Amino acid sequence: MDKLIEQYKKSKKTRLDTRTKSTPNAFKPKLSEKDYRRGFIERRFAQKVNDNLSPITEISESGFGKMSINPLYRATSLKWRISGTKQEIKDSNRASISEQLKLIPQLKNRLVNLIEYCNDFDSPKGDKKRKNRKDRRKRIRNSRR
Numbered sequence: 001m002d003k004l005i006e007q008y009k010k011s012k013k014t015r016l017d018t019r020t021k022s023t024p025n026a027f028k029p030k031l032s033e034k035d036y037r038r039g040f041i042e043r044r045f046a047q048k049v050n051d052n053l054s055p056i057t058e059i060s061e062s063g064f065g066k067m068s069i070n071p072l073y074r075a076t077s078l079k080w081r082i083s084g085t086k087q088e089i090k091d092s093n094r095a096s097i098s099e100q101l102k103l104i105p106q107l108k109n110r111l112v113n114l115i116e117y118c119n120d121f122d123s124p125k126g127d128k129k130r131k132n133r134k135d136r137r138k139r140i141r142n143s144r145r
Contacts, residue, residue, distance in 0.1 A: 025063055027044075027063060036082060036083055036119070039083040039084065042077055044063070045058055046067040056104060074104060081093055090114040090115060
């Protein structure tokens, strides 16, 4: 019986050690055309539990799995909008951040660029302005002839 108890204690200690030894590895998402068509990506972050001012690290999906079971870190994920008008994107991402502030209060200071990873905006006004500029240039060129 004593041998079983010793084995149990040893295995319990080993499992705890492997969970707490992992630290978050920084990750930067690489976006694909599919992500832009979908309109959002999933972003994941980790921070030490005992220090609200410790760095917040963006982590990969596999890193998120490791950090979720690590008692020394808190991990969260959020939907990050990357398509739409500039204002829609900002509002959506601000709301996503707000939902996670209870878990990681300093996340709002980590994610200050609300249009990060957006390469183009759907802007009906912008399209009209571009078209008007082209028309104006065309009229000017024609008037010089």
